[in-house]
Amino acid sequence: MTTAPASIVTRSLPYVLVTGGGLGLLAAFLLTVERLRLAADAGYLPTCNLNPIISCGSVMKTEQASLFGFPNPLIGLAAFAVLVTVGAALLAGARFHAWFWYGLQAGVVAGAVFVHWLIFQSLYRIGALCPYCMLVWVATVVVCWYVTLANAEAGRLPRSGVLLRLARYHTVVLVLWTVAVGGLILQRFWSYWIM
Amino acid sequence: MTTNLKISLGIGAVVALILALIVAAVVMFGDGRAQTPATDSTARTAPAQFLVREDSHRLSTAADGKVTLVEFLDFECEGCGAVFPHMERIRAEYAGRINLVVRYFPMPGHRNADLAARVAEAAARQGEFEVMYTRLFETQTQWGEASESKEAFFLDLAERAGLDMAAFKRDLDAPATAERVRKDQGDGLALGVQGTPTVFFNGSPLDVEPSYDNLKAKIDAVLRS
Known part of the structure; x- marks a missing residue:
């Protein structure tokens, strides 16, 4: 346990977990509700729209939306709830053993990998954007970033020199990520918006 | 800070x-196209000159012209594929009693949509639009949503339809064919078409899903009057 005053990153982590987890949970919940509605209305005729930002319904009918054989948002319902709980526990003064932090690290990395796969699929395979899904992308990446930095600062990650240097520019990295993904979205859907 | x-x-x-x-x-x-007419897609009557052109493809022509259905479609759009059987039932049932017109509206997000429209147009140059229109939709699941060009598949489709392949290939790549597709698309944009399928019923955008039952109810109401 460190005695030095905690950095801004470590101090922010509980709030990031509660808000990021909370927003992710909300998005996953809304996606689940919409998926259930879609299931109830089987006779619905899909349409193709010039506007790529479409109701999540058409994205949800794709194979990618149920990668493991059940709708993806169900994973979100469970996982984001855990993040909120961990954040709240930290705010309440909880201390965790290292193995707990490793577990959290593994979870958020898996989430971030999954989310980037979904971003790729959404942009280049499905060719449509769904607003709630994009909220999940952002929430997952932000949480993963801060959990990773906090773990690095606590000395729980090997060879974390680079991470510690990046920690000083923690929001810069997130801004760059957002600009990069936003740029890919603009580039991919340019013709839709210009037509 | x-x-x-x-x-x-x-x-x-x-x-x-x-x-x-x-x-x-x-x-x-x-070019300001986005601001041109009829962006409010309320039940206003669309300017007739954009709806049906001299060279627009008619699947059915009625002498009285009491009912005119115009569909803006994308051969790769699964929504159009889903509506296709409904349209075919309407076409079979009301052949010669209604005007049924289809217009090209390929979506930029569909890799082969523009090519498919040109395939239909190249077939039309040989008087075989209907055959190609039907086959493109019937085979949509085999070529739709692909990330590579399906030209070979379409050439095979044309060959099996018994088209003159030399003429077909020439027409497929002709600038006039591409221009013809773009003209339809331009008319659609001018009419405020935002997606496919968009069906106009006697000049107004259809206010219900273009299912067989919905279309039949509307057509019967007009034909009976």
Whole structure:
């Protein structure tokens, strides 16, 4: 346990977990509700729209939306709830053993990998954007970033020199990520918006 | 203010500026099509000259012209594929009693949509639009949503339809064919078409899903009157 005053990153982590987890949970919940509605209305005729930002319904009918054989948002319902709980526990003064932090690290990395796969699929395979899904992308990446930095600062990650240097520019990295993904979205859907 | 915050805000400001410049450039130098007629897609009557042209493809022609259905479609759009059987039932049932017109509206997000429209148009040059229209939809699941060109598949389709292949290949690549597709698309945009399938019933955008039952009810109501 460190005695030095905690950095801004470590101090922010509980709030990031509660808000990021909370927003992710909300998005996953809304996606689940919409998926259930879609299931109830089987006779619905899909349409193709010039506007790529479409109701999540058409994205949800794709194979990618149920990668493991059940709708993806169900994973979100469970996982984001855990993040909120961990954040709240930290705010309440909880201390965790290292193995707990490793577990959290593994979870958020898996989430971030999954989310980037979904971003790729959404942009280049499905060719449509769904607003709630994009909220999940952002929430997952932000949480993963801060959990990773906090773990690095606590000395729980090997060879974390680079991470510690990046920690000083923690929001810069997130801004760059957002600009990069936003740029890919603009580039991919340019013709839709210009037509 | 920390360096971190300064850089973050700096990047944010630069990106906002670039976006603002892009938007300004599009507004100033764009061809302004987005602002042209009928963007409010309420039940206004569409300007007739955009709806049906002399060279538009008719699947059915009625002498009295009491009912005219115009469908803007994308051969790759699964929504159009889903509506296709409904349209075919309507076409079979009301052949010669209604006007049924189809217009090309390939979507930019569909890799082979524009090519498919040109395939139909090249077949039309040999008087075989209907055959190709039908086969493209019937085989949509075999070629739709692909990320590579399906030209070979379409050539095979044309060959099996018994088309003159030399003429077909020439027409497929002819600038006039591409221009013909773009003209339909332009009419659609001028009419405020935002997606496919978009069906106009006697000049007004259809206010219900273009299912067989919905279309039949509307057609019968007009034909009976």
